Ligand code: DHB
């Protein structure tokens with residue numbers, strides 16, 4: 001049977017990818033952020049999954065505003081890297097896991113999540129930057145296959161945080177019922193607080209971010225209880241991306257252990273964070 005081995009929550013700021021692509025990770029601006037990733041990257045490299053289920057949002061790059069599914073699952077055998085206007089990132093194409101995708105779609109529908117399916121999808125920074133956070137130097141191929149799970153966070157009304165948490169629980173159950181022996185990591189992407197436009201552009205709310213970073217481990221219910229208006233008020237119009245971390249948390253077991261986290265301001269004009277959790281299930285934590 002498939003097993004969820006860890007969950008990674010991470011910001012997906014495009015300039016974090018650009019810093020890697022342009023070899024700027026040692027620049028004074030970027031070094032503290034990437035230094036903060038190092039212990040998590042070492043641990044993940046020692047615990048490689050077969051498949052990453054990556055919960056992310058497209059930013060009107062592949063899914064335009066004509067048709068906006070609330071929840072969707074990618075079902076393709078491969079996903080091209082999106083050209084977001086300045087050329088494709090120089091990273092490998094993303095290889096899918098269509099059998100796991102098919103299983104997830106069926107199980108989610110049977111759990112009353114009437115999701116859309118993306119049979120062709122170019123994946124934007126929301127997915128490729130988290131892959132680079134996991135694996136900074138993939139060479140010719142990423143180290144795992146990927147199932148993209150899309151959440152609408154860019155067009156109001158977004159799904160509630162509570163619904164995202166429930167969606168995550170359904171995804172976790174679906175993964176664990178996949179009959180093939182497969183090690184799965186679940187990524188929750190986006191955040192932390194940020195607002196890219198409007199009167200509050202540049203908003204950062206460190207107090208809210210740090211509370212969220214703590215509660216996502218042991219009190220996700222308190223985060224699921226917040227309304228979409230709470231998220232937008234506290235974390236900014238784009239900070240509501242943080243509801244996707246709740247999908248990741250919902251997919252994991254109740255028992256998890258924090259391997260590492262880091263919080264850094266600014267990345268672009270965003271608060272950026274990473275939090276890595278081992279899924280304990282009925283296991284004891286591995287040495288860090
Ligand atoms: C930016 C874009 C994002 O999608 C995000 O999550 C954070 C920052 C940006 O353009 O800076």
Ligand code: FE
Pocket residue numbers: 012059126190191238241
């Ligand atoms: Fe984003």
